[in-house]
Structures are given as structure tokens and as C-alpha cells.
Amino acid sequence: MFYWDLSGLRIAWIQRLKELNPTLKPLVKEIACRQNAGENMLYSMHIYSAVRWHLNFTPDVETTRRRITDLRESLDDREQQKMAGQQQPDDGSWGLGMDVWYLRLYYSVDHVKGAAGKPKYPLIFLDPY
Secondary structure, eight states, X not given: OHHHHHHHHHHHHHHHHHHXXXXXXXXXXXXXXXXXXXXXXXXXXXXXXXXXXXXXXXXXXXXXXXXXXXXXXXXXXXXXXXXTTSOOXXXXXXXXXXXXXXXXXXXXXXXXHHTTTOOXXXXXXXXXX
């Protein structure tokens, strides 16, 4: 019984990929082209990381679609691309574009270590909810 329960997760994941990859793949290709041309695409890459997490690990197709829309809109937002590499004053993370808590943490750890534990803004994103 356990095997069949797990197989349903894989089947649902494959269905989500079939449904959303045709929209997502051209955006990823565009990011790669721009990166190869020397453009900073950090904000878009942060959003893409969040999209992949939603797509691979949640059944929430609507949120995944919304994040894909965010990804598309991010491509031409040069200001946000620059800001993505900086600490965010609103929550203290370096995860601009991330909507998944642990991804904000993941992208912030090295920066916090580099700041010798004294970042410019308080790390509010670490506060309990």
C-alpha cells in the first residue's frame, strides 16, 4: 500500500511538469542567454529557485503559476536584479524574490558569515511566526 501511495506523488509531479514546463522552459532559456551575455539575472534566478521548489515539492499549481508569472516579469527588471545581491532592509535576508523561508535562509548564510555576524539590517526573517 505504501508504494502505491508514493507512486501517486510521482504521477502528480509528472503531470505538473507536463502542464507547466512549456511555459517555464522558454523563460529559463532566456535567463541563460542573458547570463551568457553578461547580464545580472540574480533576481530572476532567485524566483526560478522558488518556482522549482513549488513545482517539485508542492501540489500548489496556482502558486507555481503565479511565481512563473513573477519570473517572466522579472526578466526586464534591472533594478531588482541589482537589489537581489544586497541585504533586504524589510527582513534582513539576501533572498529577494524568494517566497520560501528556507531558501531565504540558504541564500543568506554565506553573507551573514561574511559580515562577521553583524549584518546591516536585523535578520527578521529568522523570527518565529
